[in-house]
Amino acid sequence: MAALINALPGSVAQGLIWGILAIGVYITYKVLDYADLTVDGSLATGGAVAVMCITGGMNPYLALLMASLAGMLAGLATGLFHTVFGIPPILSGILTQLGLYSVNMHILGKSNQAVSVDQYQLLVSLRYIQEACITAGVFCLAITLILYWFFGTELGAAVRATGCNPNMARAQGINTNHQKVLGLVISNGLAAASGALYAQYQGSADVNMGRGAIVIGLAAVIIGEVVFGKIFHNFALRMLAAVIGAILYYIVIAIVLQLGLSTNDLKLFSALIVALFLAIPHLKGKYFAKRVQKGGNADA
Amino acid sequence: MLKVEKVYKTFNPGTINEKRALNGIDLVLEEGDFVTVIGGNGAGKSTILNMIAGVYPVDQGRILIDDIDVTKLPEHKRAKYLGRVFQDPMTGTAADMNIEENLAIAARRGKRRFLGWGITGKERESYQEQLKALDLGLETRMSSKVGLLSGGQRQALTLLMASLEQPKLLLLDEHTAALDPKTAKKVLDLTKEIVEKDHLTTLMITHNMKDAIRLGNRLIMMHEGRVIYDVSGEEKKGLKVSDLLAKFEEASGGEFSNDRMMLS
Known part of the structure; x- marks a missing residue:
């Protein structure tokens, strides 16, 4: 029991970091109605770019921005596969994700690259869990607020309409392809930001760090919905529900690990x-x- | 106003399901025309509306709206000129968005969408007034999700959305077919009101021959992807359902005796 309580702050920190991914998955899965598997690759891309930038001497905030931009490019690739070449959503994501493995290997130069909190200024680290929780929490809140504003704009409303009813959207003059690409770009930018923070948190970027990210993201979104769906109707609160879902997910993981489940x-x-x-x-x-x-x- | 010139469309060409939906159809609408379209199943009524709206590309022919050739324009670009209401009440509105958001999206049809507010306070007031005029009690439910509305309410809302940013052409695809008779009548009355108020050029498909005669200034009958009967003015006013049935029989050699059109 004591071990579990000791593990809790770490679960919260991890949950908040993956919460950013959860918000991204919420945008594709819930808002756009698009099951996007790109995030498995773009999360690792974000980690890889951030670590290489930081070890190269870049300011960690700037590195985070670079990581997000790289993730956005990945989302753009998936979006173009789907809208320009007519490849089905899930397959488009799988193609980008597979291709990103090679890209990530090139970025990292090897399969795993360490970034030590002793040598570099990092935004989050598991050495300082409390600070990590605060930093990641602030990021989650800021992202939620920005997205809440965005989805209230004309453009954001067009993205939502596209996900809700593409026929209606086109009849009202909305280019549904553009909106899908935009949604994928935002979502994968967030996945990469999440990966960038997670790499710093665990002290290394690994080419396999994104494996199964979509499942964790979906778990967070679905847990958030099951727990808060009845009470959270506001759009911003629904995104926060996904973040809380991610935290709950990591707490559950901590519990089952304590109960003796093998990490494998x-x-x-x-x-x-x-x-x-x-x-x-x-x-x-x-x-x-x-x-x-x-x-x-x-x-x- | 609208010119459809020798438009051909075949679905699933070269397969066992090949279906020639439009067979060189010609159609010209004058400014302010309110045309009702009737015809049996598979006559090509919905197809011609979808062609005008740009849902599918045409095989051959041209479509002009106000002398602008829209034949090659994608659906979302043509939307600028068109107001549309569909047969299925689910199609015309976004169910997970609320009433005012749906209206705000429709108000921006044909305009650039960027980072301006999706809806402004001033718009809200104007929508409230316009919803009040529908007399369906929707003005008090502006922030309700559209998915909670009845089929008739959704069609009325779609009609308002179609006319909010005045279209050059209003396309109504059997928009009352999925409603119960009482609601259908209400939506039709509303249609008439909106069309007359804004003098909208309108193309309305219907299965109900009485409505086709009662509404509009012109009636066309389609069969096998062509217009086979086109009547307007006094002659149309004097039409009876039996006249239309006779026309159908003549065109199709009696095959319509089993068609659901007989029932209406």
Whole structure:
């Protein structure tokens, strides 16, 4: 129990850092209705760019910005695959993600590159968890506020309309392809920012650090929705719900690790958790549909 | 105003499902025309509307709106000239966005969208007034999600959205077919009101022959991707459903006797 309580601040810090990714996944999955797998690659790209920039002597804030820009380019690639070449959403993301592995190897020069908090000025580090929580928390809040403003603008409303009803959007003069690309660019910029902070937090960028990121992002979005869906109606609060979902996810992970789950089994565990949460609405619908039918027969 | 010149469209060409939907159709609408379109299933009514709106590219032919050749323009660029209401009440509005947001999006049809506010306070007041005029009680529910509205309310809202930024041409694709008779009548009355108020040039598809005769100044009948009957003015006013049925029979050799059109 004591070990678990000791692990909690670390879970919160990790959750807040991955919360930025969760906001990005919220934009594609919930706002645009686009399951974007690019983030597995763009998160690692963000980590790689940030670490190489910082070790090259760049200011960490500037490095974070560079990382986000690199992630945005990845999102742009996926967006163009989909809108210009007509490749289905999931496949477009998989293609970019696969290609990014090589790109990330080139950026890093090897599969793993360390960045020590002793040598460089970093934004977050697991050596200073409290500060990491505050920094990552401020980032999450600032990003949420900026996005809340953005989705209230004419352009942001066009992105939302595209995700909600592309037929209506086109009938109202919205270029739905542009909006999809824009959404993917923003989302992957956030994924890369999340990766940039996570690489600093753990003290290294790894070419495999993004593996399964989409599943963690989805888990965060879905947990946030299940827990807060009924009480959070405001758009900004819904994005924050995804961040809190990420924190809850990492707390659950800390608990199951304490209970003796091997770290090797974590990905399997995550996949099953997400599958379960995705299945609930479907199974619920089926169950209720059957009940209605039975009721009808009884009346007849 | 609208010129459709020898437009051809075949779906799934070269396959077993090949379907020639438009067969060299010619159609000219004058400014202020309110044209009702009737025809059996598969006559090409919806296809011609979709061609004008740019949903699919044409195989051959030209489409001009106000002498601007829009044949090659994508759907979202043509939207500037067009107001559209669809058969399915779900199609015309964004369900997860609220009433005022839907209206604000429609008010920006054909305009550049950038980082200005998606909706301003002044707009809200104006929308409230216009919703009040619909007399559906929507003016008190401006921040409700459109998904919570009934089909009739959604069609009325879509109509308002279509006319908010005055279109050169209003396209109505059986927009009352999915509604119950009472609601359908209300939406049709509203359609008439909006078209007359703004003198909108309108193309309205309907399955209801009485409506087709009662509304508008001109009626066209389509069959196998062509206009086979075009009547306007006094002659149209004097039409009876039985006249239209006779025309159908004549055109199709009696195949319409089983069509759902007979019922209306």
